Amino acid sequence: MTDSAVxxxxxxxxxxxxxxxxxxxxxxYALLRLRVDVFVVEQECPYPELDGKDLLPGTRHVWATTSDGRVAGCLRVLAEDGGVQRIGRVCTAGFARGTGVGALLMGAAMELVGDAECVLDAQTYATGFYARFGFQPEGEEFLEDDIPHITMRRR
Incomplete structure (x- = not known):
């Protein structure tokens, strides 16, 4: 997979x-709108969704759209120091939950990162989902916007 439309x-x-x-x-706009709808509105977390990382030259965005053009889910991949890749802002639109779109997006992200070490901060209820892609919990659980999270790493 390349870093252009695929x-x-x-x-x-x-x-x-x-x-x-x-x-x-x-x-x-469509990606940011979905993220705000899920993280800020639905999960009731008033936080600065626009963090300055979405337009960095190395940020890779991955998203799925339906045949009628609706964004069903998205994520982003960031390069961190030392060649570590960070997957973040993983979200699925309400209408697409339970359809496998999250797994489809994570599969695409895994193709992008290849064999590189990869890290993400998972909502704790989703650890089993990320474990399917080789991620293991690391460190202690923490609260982010009153939602339990844990760092997970794939070496």
């Missing part, structure tokens, strides 16, 4: 991967 069809979903500088304004 459509992959799976059960009427198209997965696209783009580097931040390649995003159109409409694509970025």
């Amino acid at each position: 459509p992959t069809r799976s059960d009427q979903l198209t997965v696209t991967t783009r580097l931040a500088p390649e995003l159109t304004a409409a694509e970025l």
